[in-house]
Amino acid sequence: MVKETVLIAGLGLIGGSLALNIKEVENVHIIGYDANRSSLDYCIMNGIVDEVYDDFAEAVKLADICILAAPVSITVDLIHQLNHITLDKELLVTDVGSVKSLIMEAAEQLTSDLVTFIGGHPMAGSHKKGIQAARAHLFENAIYVLSPTEKSNEEQLDKLKALLSPTKCKFLILDPEEHDEMTSVISHFPHLIASSLVHQARNWQIKHPYIPKLAAGGFRDITRIASSNPVMWRDIFFQNKEKMSRLLADWIEEMQQLKELIDTGEKQQIETYLEQSRDYRDGLDSKKKGAILSYYDLYVDIFDQPGALLKVAGLLAEHDISINNIEILEIREGITGVLRLSFQNKNDQQLSNAILKKHKYETLIEE
Numbered sequence: 098m099v100k101e102t103v104l105i106a107g108l109g110l111i112g113g114s115l116a117l118n119i120k121e122v123e124n125v126h127i128i129g130y131d132a133n134r135s136s137l138d139y140c141i142m143n144g145i146v147d148e149v150y151d152d153f154a155e156a157v158k159l160a161d162i163c164i165l166a167a168p169v170s171i172t173v174d175l176i177h178q179l180n181h182i183t184l185d186k187e188l189l190v191t192d193v194g195s196v197k198s199l200i201m202e203a204a205e206q207l208t209s210d211l212v213t214f215i216g217g218h219p220m221a222g223s224h225k226k227g228i229q230a231a232r233a234h235l236f237e238n239a240i241y242v243l244s245p246t247e248k249s250n251e252e253q254l255d256k257l258k259a260l261l262s263p264t265k266c267k268f269l270i271l272d273p274e275e276h277d278e279m280t281s282v283i284s285h286f287p288h289l290i291a292s293s294l295v296h297q298a299r300n301w302q303i304k305h306p307y308i309p310k311l312a313a314g315g316f317r318d319i320t321r322i323a324s325s326n327p328v329m330w331r332d333i334f335f336q337n338k339e340k341m342s343r344l345l346a347d348w349i350e351e352m353q354q355l356k357e358l359i360d361t362g363e364k365q366q367i368e369t370y371l372e373q374s375r376d377y378r379d380g381l382d383s384k385k386k387g388a389i390l391s392y393y394d395l396y397v398d399i400f401d402q403p404g405a406l407l408k409v410a411g412l413l414a415e416h417d418i419s420i421n422n423i424e425i426l427e428i429r430e431g432i433t434g435v436l437r438l439s440f441q442n443k444n445d446q447q448l449s450n451a452i453l454k455k456h457k458y459e460t461l462i463e464e
C-alpha cells in the first residue's frame with residue numbers, strides 16, 4: 098500500500114501533539130515545516146516527524162494531506178500562498194486555528210481544483226507553547242471541531258477523521274460562524290476577563306502587599322487561563338474582534354446593572370442573580386448534558402504533606418483504576434485540601450470511593 102504523506106506546517110504545541118498521534122496511523126509518512134529551525138531539529142531528534150523542510154512550497158508539493166498548525170495569521174498567509182504553488186496531485190488541507198471565520202474566508206479563495214479545505218479546531222491546549230510542550234495525550238476526550246466546505250465531500254471528511262482518530266477526540270461538525278460565536282462566549286471572552294481580574298489584583302497589591310498570599314483556590318481557579326500564551330491570545334482577540342467587542346459591550350452593561358443593585362442595596366435581586374448563575378453553572382457539569390463532556394467526580398480531603406497525592410493515586414492504581422483528571426482545588430500550607438478525581442465511568446468512581454473510605458479518607462460524591 099502506498100504511504101500517504103502528511104505535512105504539518107507549524108510544529109509547536111498543537112502541531113507537534115498532532116504529529117505524535119498521527120505517527121500511530123499506519124502507512125503515513127509525516128513531514129514537517131516550521132519557520133523556526135530549532136523546532137525542526139527537535140522534531141527530527143525526537144522522532145516526532147520523519148522529515149523536515151524549511152520551505153513551505155517544497156514541502157506542500159509532496160503532501161497528500163496538509164495540517165496548518167501555525168498561529169492564525171500565519172495560517173491565513175499559508176492558505177493564500179497555496180494559490181501560487183503548482184501542485185501535481187490532490188491535496189486535502191485542514192487547520193487547527195482557534196478562530197475560524199478568517200481562515201475559512203481565505204480557504205474560499207483557493208483556486209486550484211486539486212485543493213480541498215476542511216476547517217478544524219481541536220479544543221484542547223495548555224498554558225505552554227512550543228514543540229517541547231507537545232504531548233500525545235493533549236486531545237484525549239476533547240472536542241475537535243471540523244468545518245467542511247462546499248467543495249469537500251464525506252469521503253474526505255472520513256479520511257481526516259481516520260487520520261486524527263489516535264487523538265481520541267470527539268468530532269463535532271460546526272459552521273465557522275457558529276464556532277466563532279460559541280468559542281467567543283465560552284473561551285475567548287472568559288480569557289479576557291480572567292486577565293482583567295489579575296490586573297485588578299495587581300493594582301490592589303500596591304495598597305495591600307499581602308494580596309498574593311491570600312490568592313488561594315477561588316482566585317487561582319478563575320484566573321488559571323490568564324497564564325496562557327499572550328501572543329496566541331492577542332491573535333485570537335483580534336481575529337475575532339467584532340464578537341469580542343460585542344461581548345465586552347454586553348458585559349459592561351451587565352456590570353453597570355450589578356453596580357446599581359449593589360449601590361442601592363437590592364439584596365434579593367443580587368441573591369437571585371447568584372442563584373441563577375449557580376444553577377446554570379451546576380447544570381453545565383450535569384452528566385445528562387449533551388456536548389459537554391461528563392466525568393464522574395470524587396472529592397477527597399487530603400493534607401498538605403509530601404507524598405499525599407501519590408498515596409491516593411497509588412491506592413487506585415493497585416486496583417487498576419484509571420484516573421482521567423486530578424485537580425487540587427484548594428490547599429494552603431499545613432491545612433486540608435481537596436482533590437477532585439475524575440473518572441470516565443460510574444463504576445470506577447464508586448469503586449475508588451469505597452477503596453479510599455476503607456483507608457480512612459473523607460470523600461464526597463456530588464449528586
Ligand SMILES: NC(=O)c1ccc[n+]([C@@H]2O[C@H](COP(=O)([O-])OP(=O)(O)OC[C@H]3O[C@@H](n4cnc5c(N)ncnc54)[C@H](O)[C@@H]3O)[C@@H](O)[C@H]2O)c1
Binds near residue numbers: 111219
Ligand atoms: N495553544 C492552545 O491552547 C491551542 C488550542 C487549540 C488550537 N490552537 C491553535 O493552534 C495554532 C498553533 O498554536 P500553538 O499553541 O501550537 O502555538 P505554538 O507557539 O506552540 O506553535 C506555533 C508554531 O508555529 C511556528 N510558526 C510561527 N510562524 C511561522 C511561520 N511563518 N511559518 C511556519 N511556522 C511558523 C512556530 O515556530 C511554532 O513552532 C494556533 O492557530 C492556535 O489558534 C491553540
